[in-house]
Amino acid sequence: YAPNARAMNLFGHGIEGEDWLAKLEARYAKVLTKLKHGVFDRILLVGDFALLDEDIDDAMAQALLKVEVSVAITPRGFISGEGPDDTQPLGAHQLCSVVLPGRTVNEKNGVFVNRQLRFQRLRTLLAPQFGSYPEWLLLGKIAKAAGSGIIPDTIADDRSMFRHMTKHYEPLRELTLARIGEWGLAWEQLKASAGSGEEQSAGAV
Structure with a gap:
């Protein structure tokens, strides 16, 4: 599951069509079947529940243990009391x-x-655990270690990532944090203002 699947679809990186959620569920089920049958040598799990707990039966657990390389990017390792018990x-x-x-x-x-x-x-509600990082930053570090840079070295935090996206994604060129404001900004409104060059007030509905 994508952390923000609607944003992925919006920018053409996700699944097309109104039935994208059903397609996503079907794709997830296919991946589970392949994983159980040992199709993958390497897996990367990103997010709190990239693989749902209820889908981990004995067969799935054995399949995960047999994978050559398995990496999970998740905060769950920090959760107090979470461990392999009965x-x-x-x-x-x-x-x-x-x-x-x-x-x-x-x-x-x-x-x-x-x-x-x-x-x-x-907005951040809780202070992050010491030593934790946003998923996108860890993905960038993994890619760089593998010799494929996907994030410029100038991007080191969430704000610089936002500025980078507004410069390099044409639909976001008119987007600023001030315009989003406290109430948000509709996608259709952003497209309309980008097409007409009209300035909108911050946080307009």
């Missing part, structure tokens, strides 16, 4: 060979697209 389901990250500390949604800062296709501010 009182709670086993998390996928506990079966991976490498766990990198991500952040919960309450520890994140930035911009997301909601169900009504409105850009909304996401």
